[in-house]
Amino acid sequence: MMELPATLTGLQQALRRHQLSVPEAISAQRQRLARLDEQHHCVVQAMHDHDSPLSTGPMSGIGMAHKDVFDTLDRRPGLGRDQGEKSLGLMPAAAIARLQAQGASNLGALVMAEYACGATGENENFERCVNPLLPQAVVGGSSSGSAVAVASEMAYASLGTDTAGSVRIPAATCALLGLKTTHGLIPISGVQPLAPSLDCVGILVRSALDAQQVLDGVANLDLLQALSPQPLRIKAWLPDDGLQPDVATALEDFARECKVTDWIRYWPDHQLLTQLSEIVLHAEAAKVHATALQEGIASPAVAAVALAGLVIPEAWYRAALADRARRTTAFVKEHLRVHDVLLIPALPQPVPDWRVVSPGDPQFDVGRLLALHRYMGFVNYLGCPSVVIPIARDVRGMPISVQLVAKPFHERDLLAFASAVEVHRFGTGGFTKHFCR
Amino acid sequence: MSESAQFVTWTSAVRASLASSGIEVSDLHVRRLVKTLMRLEPAGVDVTRAAEESGDADTSSTDFSRALIALSGVQR
Numbered sequence: 299m300m301e302l303p304a305t306l307t308g309l310q311q312a313l314r315r316h317q318l319s320v321p322e323a324i325s326a327q328r329q330r331l332a333r334l335d336e337q338h339h340c341v342v343q344a345m346h347d348h349d350s351p352l353s354t355g356p357m358s359g360i361g362m363a364h365k366d367v368f369d370t371l372d373r374r375p376g377l378g379r380d381q382g383e384k385s386l387g388l389m390p391a392a393a394i395a396r397l398q399a400q401g402a403s404n405l406g407a408l409v410m411a412e413y414a415c416g417a418t419g420e421n422e423n424f425e426r427c428v429n430p431l432l433p434q435a436v437v438g439g440s441s442s443g444s445a446v447a448v449a450s451e452m453a454y455a456s457l458g459t460d461t462a463g464s465v466r467i468p469a470a471t472c473a474l475l476g477l478k479t480t481h482g483l484i485p486i487s488g489v490q491p492l493a494p495s496l497d498c499v500g501i502l503v504r505s506a507l508d509a510q511q512v513l514d515g516v517a518n519l520d521l522l523q524a525l526s527p528q529p530l531r532i533k534a535w536l537p538d539d540g541l542q543p544d545v546a547t548a549l550e551d552f553a554r555e556c557k558v559t560d561w562i563r564y565w566p567d568h569q570l571l572t573q574l575s576e577i578v579l580h581a582e583a584a585k586v587h588a589t590a591l592q593e594g595i596a597s598p599a600v601a602a603v604a605l606a607g608l609v610i611p612e613a614w615y616r617a618a619l620a621d622r623a624r625r626t627t628a629f630v631k632e633h634l635r636v637h638d639v640l641l642i643p644a645l646p647q648p649v650p651d652w653r654v655v656s657p658g659d660p661q662f663d664v665g666r667l668l669a670l671h672r673y674m675g676f677v678n679y680l681g682c683p684s685v686v687i688p689i690a691r692d693v694r695g696m697p698i699s700v701q702l703v704a705k706p707f708h709e710r711d712l713l714a715f716a717s718a719v720e721v722h723r724f725g726t727g728g729f730t731k732h733f734c735r
Numbered sequence: 736m737s738e739s740a741q742f743v744t745w746t747s748a749v750r751a752s753l754a755s756s757g758i759e760v761s762d763l764h765v766r767r768l769v770k771t772l773m774r775l776e777p778a779g780v781d782v783t784r785a786a787e788e789s790g791d792a793d794t795s796s797t798d799f800s801r802a803l804i805a806l807s808g809v810q811r
Contacts, residue, residue, distance in 0.1 A: 480807075482800055493795065523807050531811075573775050580771075592757055604763070606771045609752040614775070619795035623802035630806045681803050707807040 299328040300475075304727040306360055306454040306508035313359045320359040324403050328362035330673045331405050331452045332670075338450050340427040340443035342366045342376050344406045355401030356688035357437060357515055363453040365441045366407035367414060367573050369488040370392050376439070377490050378412040378421050379597075392489025393457055393499050394515045400515050405453055406444030412490045413587070414459055415599040417467055417670040418655055426652070431733050432696060434651045438467030438670060444502045445472040451731050455503045456513045461492045462579055463674025465500030466686040466701065470644045473688045473697040473733040475716055477501045480706045481681035484516050493582035495619060496575065496678040504728035506687070512517050513709055525710040526638055533637040535562035540672070542647045548690035548698040553641055560637060568676060571625065575679035580607035581615035626680045626706075634682075634705045639715060643673050644699035648692040677703055685712045687719060688729050695734030738773075745769045 300322065303309045312318055328344070331391025335341040341363070366375045368391035374381035386705030394404060395437060409424050419427055419442020427442055429435040430450035437446055441458025450458050458465040460478040477500055486497040491497055499516065503509045513522075534553045536546065583600075584607025590596040591604055631714075633640050646669050653659045655667040677684045684703050688697035704712045725731045747769050753760060760768075 480803060482803065495792075495799075521804070521807070523739065528811075577775055594758070605758075605760070606768055608756055609749045609768050609772060610775070616792070616795075619792055619799075622795065623798045626799070627802055627806060630809055635809050636811055679801065705806055705809060706803040 299661055302326055302330065304451075304731065305505045306503065306511055307505070309360060310356070310511070310533055316567075317348060320401075327403075331361070331363065331447070332732070334450050334452045337419050338428045338430060338452070340409045340446040340450075340452070342381060342407045342409055342443070343373075343426070345370070345373075345404050353662040355395050356511070357397060358401030359403075360401070360454055361403045361405040362397065362455045362457070362512075363444075363447050364394065364404065365410045365444050365458040367410060367459055367477075367490045370394060370404065370455065373407070373600070375407060375490060378410040378414070379423060382407060389488055394488070396516050397457075397512075404513065406447075408441075408447050408456060409457075411440035411464075412597050412685040413600045414440040414461060414464055414490070415583070415603045416433075417463065417667060418442070418652075419446075420652075420656055421599075422510055429472060432694065434653075435470055435649050435696060436652050436655050438469070438471040440464040441468050441500070441502065441515070445469060445474055445476075448472070448502045448504060449474055451504075455501060455508055457501050457512075457516070457708055458502055459489060459492070460498050460678065461496045461550035462575065463671040465502060466644060466674055466684065467670050469502055469686045470688075470697065470699040471649045473730045474502050474504060475729060476505055476686045477509050477513070477709065477713070478677065479513070479517070479709060480683045481678070481715050482507075483518060483521055483683070483707060483709070485518070489584075490541055490585055493579045493586070494672070495532040495578050495582060495622075496675075498607065498678065504730045506713050506720050508728070509685075509716070510710070510713045513713070517709070521707050522709060523705075523707045523711075525714055526708075530638040530711060530715055531636065532556050532558045532639050532641055533560040533562065533633055534558040534641040535565050535568075536641075536643065537568075540646050541643060544648060545643065545646060545698055549641075549643060549700060549706070552689045552700055556641065558641060561631070566671075567629070570630075571676035571679055572672075574625070575675035576619070577605065577610055577614050577618045578679065579675065581612075582607065582611050584608045584610075613618035622679065622681075626682070628679055630682070630705055634703075638704060638708070638711050640703040642701050642703060643699040644686045645670060646672055648694070648698065649696040673701060682706055683709045683712060684718055687716045687721065688733065689719065691733060697733050742769060747771050767801060
């Protein structure tokens with residue numbers, strides 16, 4: 299079995315040095331995906347290139363696998379509902395097409411929460427995917443298969459979607475970097491919507507340099523801002539209540555290490571912005587799934603998100619959207635004018651086990667399930683980019699992650715900061731391998 | 736209005752709204768929806784003003800996209 303480098307950028311370097319060829323690299327990655335999926339159950343369908351993989355282009359030889367939410371040339375995605383279906387003549391999702399135009403190979407479609415509705419990967423239509431770090435630990439959703447595929451090294455990177463944390467929550471449960479991009483930075487054509495005003499394509503990887511490579515391949519580069527020439531200034535908000543003590547300590551230590559220069563001590567806006575994000579989420583999900591709701595065929599997962607949208611007054615929804623630009627402007631001017639990055643929690647608790655966050659289990663705790671997206675949705679409402687990275691280990695060796703928010707289109711600053719943390723805390727080879735297995 | 740009175744008012748509204756969409760759900764689901772509405776209601780939005788200022792969802796979306804681009808250039 300051919301040994302593959304640990305990171306995407308490492309593989310690019312090996313290819314440039316002709317230590318292996320593009321076909322050899324792709325073949326080895328396909329074999330690895332098939333072998334590891336027997337343990338992790340995160341692949342809906344393995345995919346093959348229509349032609350030989352491009353031997354030129356910055357992504358040649360790089361295998362990725364993506365959440366099963368993207369149209370491809372000959373397949374309609376299964377959306378966590380089924381296996382998808384062959385369908386000729388589709389326009390591939392723009393994000394996938396961009397990666398392929400640069401030589402990247404699409405290795406497969408990955409398991410997800412049904413219709414992207416769920417803070418965990420629970421989905422009765424598929425075998426439960428297994429967290430490569432600790433089998434009993436939950437895999438966050440809805441881009442659950444993406445997190446498992448990347449954390450288990452089945453793929454170097456995965457595109458997911460993030461409407462209220464669906465890239466960042468799975469990243470936080472699997473010791474990955476999860477990037478939620480600025481609303482509009484990556485085109486969402488060819489992607490199944492959940493709430494179009496909030497939907498973003500996001501990236502899951504094991505290393506910050508890999509994230510930068512993938513971002514450069516899929517983003518509208520004319521919007522992406524250059525890296526700040528000055529040292530980044532960090533502001534932090536760590537709420538006094540609601541953080542489990544070990545998580546609070548890890549985040550406080552990290553903030554001190556980052557030389558945070560200002561703190562938000564009291565921030566009621568978080569609750570307000572979260573409410574606004576939920577209004578938009580419910581209202582738009584109801585529009586997307588209106589037929590299924592009316593015909594009584596919406597699954598429990600979809601109904602849990604979309605049904606409320608049918609009863610939310612239209613005026614609330616319109617008001618939430620009309621106020622959005624003003625509130626985002628106020629947020630950026632108050633918190634990200636003097637500072638470049640706002641440091642906030644990712645998950646308020648250690649990564650829970652499946653039994654604690656699975657409805658129907660005797661140990662189910664609805665509070666711990668809802669806590670998974672407590673610090674996520676408001677960022678989608680604001681439209682800003684944010685990245686989740688692991689910074690410490692809990693008592694089980696599972697990741698404690700932090701979330702970093704920046705001004706719109708300043709993803710490069712976030713990834714440069716994440717890269718510095720990665721090297722300083724974990725050395726080379728990415729974040730993930732330093733957590734329990 | 737007391738919380739219990741609010742609950743009754745919202746319950747009627749939820750039932751009417753679902754009925755107008757031809758949707759039947761259990762009493763448990765109705766209670767959950769009412770709780771969701773009561774949780775989201777004080778969202779601090781001036782609905783009247785926002786409705787007067789806003790055109791439609793497309794207008795809001797365009798305004799928001801422009802705001803994001805403008806904010807990307809905010810300097811220290």
